[in-house]
Amino acid sequence: MKALIFNIQRFCIHDGPGIRTTIFFKGCNLNCWWCHNPESKKSKPELMFYPDKCILCLSCVKNCPESALTFAEREKKILYDKKKCRECFKCACVCPSEAIVKCGVYMELAEVYEKIIRDKDFYKSVGGVTASGGEPLLYSEFIRELFRKVKEEKIHTCIETAGCINWNSFENVIEFTDLFLYDFKSGDEKKLKEATGGDLNLILENLNNLKKSEKETIVRIPLVPDYNDNEEELEKIVDKLNSFKQLSIEFLKFNYLGKSKYKALGLPSPFKIFEDNILEEKVKFATNFLKNKGFKIIEGDKQNGET
Ligand code: SF4
Numbered sequence: 005m006k007a008l009i010f011n012i013q014r015f016c017i018h019d020g021p022g023i024r025t026t027i028f029f030k031g032c033n034l035n036c037w038w039c040h041n042p043e044s045k046k047s048k049p050e051l052m053f054y055p056d057k058c059i060l061c062l063s064c065v066k067n068c069p070e071s072a073l074t075f076a077e078r079e080k081k082i083l084y085d086k087k088k089c090r091e092c093f094k095c096a097c098v099c100p101s102e103a104i105v106k107c108g109v110y111m112e113l114a115e116v117y118e119k120i121i122r123d124k125d126f127y128k129s130v131g132g133v134t135a136s137g138g139e140p141l142l143y144s145e146f147i148r149e150l151f152r153k154v155k156e157e158k159i160h161t162c163i164e165t166a167g168c169i170n171w172n173s174f175e176n177v178i179e180f181t182d183l184f185l186y187d188f189k190s191g192d193e194k195k196l197k198e199a200t201g202g203d204l205n206l207i208l209e210n211l212n213n214l215k216k217s218e219k220e221t222i223v224r225i226p227l228v229p230d231y232n233d234n235e236e237e238l239e240k241i242v243d244k245l246n247s248f249k250q251l252s253i254e255f256l257k258f259n260y261l262g263k264s265k266y267k268a269l270g271l272p273s274p275f276k277i278f279e280d281n282i283l284e285e286k287v288k289f290a291t292n293f294l295k296n297k298g299f300k301i302i303e304g305d306k307q308n309g310e311t
């Protein structure tokens with residue numbers, strides 16, 4: 005059994021309790037404009053080009069069968085023409101400096117399992133493995149088998165999901181998952197649809213099923229400037245989450261970590277820049293707002309997209 009994975013990060017401390025290995029599955033069924041992992045969206049390998057790392061060896065130019073890479077004499081730089089590229093990844097294979105990389109590899113379950121197990125001693129009793137993405141539940145059968153094996157070693161398992169997927173996918177994994185980190189982006193059906201393509205009713209229905217299952221679930225709200233961080237939008241979130249007050253809520257501060265990735269994928273960056281202290285104020289405001297409405301808030305300094 006194989007899954008498309010774009011990163012396996014060791015020693016993570018923000019994707020669940022303790023020290024963790026986070027598996028980033030590639031592919032997403034939403035399309036949030038503020039996404040910090042734009043390379044996670046497509047369910048196929050992609051080319052990423054970081055010109056700042058280029059040492060101008062010209063190996064990629066010589067090996068590209070489509071002439072999609074050329075050397076600009078005057079500017080002394082490599083030009084990449086995305087339209088000509090056929091994604092054969094020959095350039096990534098010969099690039100010595102990782103200026104060109106292939107993002108996304110189909111990995112066997114046993115290979116992923118080995119990478120989790122090698123850090124078993126670091127997890128101790130609280131840490132473990134987290135499936136993230138993209139939307140990891142697009143790979144629910146793979147995760148079920150992976151977590152089944154991992155649980156045999158008594159390692160803690162966690163899934164970060166946006167929750168906008170058929171309940172069947174949750175059913176596949178629920179038996180072997182200890183914790184769900186459940187993204188909640190908006191309490192406004194129309195605004196959510198427009199900004200992400202997501203279906204609020206499906207997200208709430210799945211959250212309700214998780215509540216009934218009594219599986220540990222933390223609701224995580226990424227605070228997106230000018231989208232969901234004002235009183236009116238927080239009021240809508242409160243309204244929709246009112247029947248979930250037994251669940252803990254965590255706000256994630258907005259950050260701009262994904263900016264260079266948009267450039268590397270040849271995409272325009274969607275981010276407007278906001279002062280850090282303004283973003284921190286927004287987290288404090290939202291925290292107090294929900295606390296005053298009787299919600300349990302996990303306070304900390306986590307940022308959206310942080311791993
Ligand atoms: S992936 Fe293949 S076609 Fe595209 S730029 Fe690289 S070598 Fe050329």
Ligand code: SF4
Pocket residue numbers: 057058059060061062063064065082095098099100101102103104
């Ligand atoms: S192979 Fe890599 S380092 Fe060499 S020119 Fe191409 S991008 Fe630059």
